[in-house]
Amino acid sequence: MAPLSIIESLRQQIASCEAQLQDLRQQLAEAQDQYQQREQDRWRQVTTNDPLTHDMTYGIHDDFRSEVFAALSQVEEEHPVSRRWPLDRSEYKRYGRQLIMPEIGLQGQLCLKNASVLIIGVGGLGCPAAAYLVGAGVGTVGLVDGDIVEESNLHRQILHSTVKVGMSKVDSARVSLSSLNPNVKIVPHPSRLTPESAISVIQPYNLVLDCTDTPASRYLISDTCVLLGKPLVSASALRTDGQLIVLNNPALPPGDTRGGPCYRCVFPKPPPPESVISCGDGGILGPVVGVMGILQALEAIKVLTQNAQRPLASASSTPGNMTSEPLPRDPPTLLIFSAYANPMFRSIRLRSRKPKCATCSAQASVTPEALNSGSLDYVQFCGSVNPVDALTPNERISVENYAKIRIEVNPFTGMTPSKDSHILVDVREKVQFDLCSLEGSVNIPFSTVSGTSSNATNGTDPGNEERGWVSALRKPSDKPIFVVCRLGNDSQLSVRKMKELGLDYGGQRWIGDIKGGLRAWRENVEPDFPDY
């Protein structure tokens, strides 16, 4: 009967098992990687450009395999069965359903097999995109991500599973993808892309998928792809909306007007930083981002196999070389997805490269030298939001002190604790307020607060609801108002607004915010308060 020691012992056992598990996962990832490398090496030992060495090697480089076999088949062949067909027996079986489609066929499959695709961001977009590209048999897939798997990722990032929480996203994805298709070589890049690393990371690949989540990374990736001549499939998603664009396709040098537009041609100016909303703040529906990621995989397959549909005579040109003579292609489009609109998809016709584009025009200022030297500051270009600091220390209260007010004497007014001693205003949006809230709090969403004009004679009509909340707070004029939100930013701006509206009666009444919001409340006062 020593419950405490039992608890402690169980904790230790769990910790030890978790450590073992973590270790095993690492070993598994490494073992799978090594196995793959060996398999890869077996089948493509040589990538020499010397045409005379082809038939001397055991594994002919895939680029040449079809050519070599075409040539050999004219002679009476006496070769081992394993060399007879351009794909392995298991590959015919595995890819059979797409091989029999005229859009792909044998040449298309060989294009995929010889191609390398870099997926930047292994989250809501990158997971489904990677799954379909690996499934389709793209030869090499690189994964770039510096994050680790979190529980809040799992509803949409389909390569990561519950047991992988805490693992790096790149390792987690590698394990899933290797079991999906061991023929594909997965190359891990377990760190965030930076201007200094972009060229060397992207260089070895034929095509890039932008599956990232910030404006700065979008401009960086697009610029680098233009400089290196790589086509780029870019997608994004937030809440119920998504966007998809195939950029720099064909990937011709800057200044060549026949090349496809880049991200800067479509969006020359980044959005103001305060308007940029992450999935963590704005929310995201799994299938919305999933659809966009899958469409990226689809566009990637189309780009990689576009040369396969050429007449056989010219099909021998190096697959994956997108910069060869441009073919007539569909004009570039921006696909807009709105899950709750009708129609859900809109396809916008884009123009070609912008004549004065900073990256892909003849007047381009973005150069490899500028990128490498770090003189292109993407974070500065896109701006950043400083934490809100709108109030003086006297207008703020810590969660610990607020907790005391709820149970002890109010340090500001000397009042004894009571539910009615103060007003607690929660300015999160209603849908969040409905998830969980502090007892006795009143919900006045920030959008309502910020949308209320502080000047009654202003032309914009404040509407009944908004006037309602102001007058409701005006009535019990002696009670202090505490404002809380999720993280402690909107609450400060709301306090400002309330004072502008005169709710503090020229300083007679205390209005202030709870520092750090409900996150701080959970961390320091009430651990059971839901974390969403």
Added chain:
Amino acid sequence: MASSKLPPGHFSILYFAAASTFTGKSTEHMPAPVKARYLFGKLEQSYPGIGEKVLSSCAVTVNLEYIDIDGDEAPHLNLMIKEGDEVAIIPPVSSG
């Protein structure tokens, strides 16, 4: 989103992503014709602040065709938005 009936003498305007959040609407009608160069000004009148906070970084389309009205020498400043046209305001979405 596809609005039911477009009154005569109007064009429809679609707001996506941040533009929809800012206006609180996904679509509305506006009187036609309007020269493309005056479009943002009209929107600023209806939604003070939208120019700086949203429109400055947006793509704009007329009848599913991208138009360039950014800067004094942009090619589509004199394009006339006519009755029955569909204009879309498309802010970049960057998360994923």
